[in-house]
Amino acid sequence: MLRRLTAGLAAAFLLAVAAAVLIRAAPVPAALLxxxxxxxxxxxxRPGYLVLPAGTAETAGGDAVSPVWPxxxxxxxxxxxxxxxxxPRTVLAGGDPARGRVTLVQRSRLMGYPDVIAVRxxxxPGGATLAILSQSRFGGNxxxxxxxxxERWLAALTAAAAPVTAPGAAAPGSAARAGEGTP
Incomplete structure (x- = not known):
């Protein structure tokens, strides 16, 4: 009985290690990049967060409206x-900064789950604004x-360069998503 239990635990441990290795090694699909x-x-x-410039958020139903920086x-x-x-664990994965676009990948601390962040x-009027889509590669939440x-990145950016317009909280039509993603 003890031998079976030990073998079962060893098999479960090996499966968990294999899953962790596969997750870390799995490529990010081109569609996300x-x-x-x-x-x-x-x-x-996919689970994520969408920030759009004023004028686009109302029609797209983004989660927040991006301010304008000077x-x-x-x-x-x-x-x-x-x-x-x-x-930590953030890399530039693609995009074309000359065309105003970058894609970043940030991995979680423990399992290395990749999140893909597309930025434009x-x-x-008065400067520039951002469109940001941050999405999880794996998982349902x-x-x-x-x-x-x-929000952390935008706060750091706002601290470095005060925006011309105030950051928007939730975009119109995103009330259904307001509680999404909270434990």
Whole structure:
């Protein structure tokens, strides 16, 4: 009996290790790496958080409205990218900064689950604004991680360069998602 229990526990442990290795080694699908936050619509197909510029959030049902910063789009994108890359387990995975677009991947601390963050910087009256789509690669619930990440990055950006317009909380039509992702 003890031998069977030991063998079962060993098999379960090996399966857990194999799953962890597969998750860390699994490639991020091109569709996620090429995601355009301006084309995203809520509810999202994967757990995530969507911030859109004023004027687009109302029609797309984003989770929040992006403020306008008194910076050119390229500088705004560079600053946000630097803030993101300063965090652990975050890498630049693609995009074209010259065209105002980057894609980042940030992995969770314990299991290494990848979250994909697509960012676009756009010109706006008085400066530039952002469209951000942060999505989980695995799982059915992100426990608010995508929202917390985007809000943290936007707060750091706002501390470095005060926006011309105040950051928007929830976008119109996103009330159904307000409690999503909380434990």
């Amino acid at each position: 090429d995601a355009d936050p301006l084309q995203a619509r809520t509810p999202l197909a 910076l050119p789009p390229a500088e705004l994108l560079d600053r946000l990218t630097a803030i993101a890359l300063a965090e 910087a756009l010109p706006a 992100d426990w608010g991680v995508n929202r917390a990440r985007v």
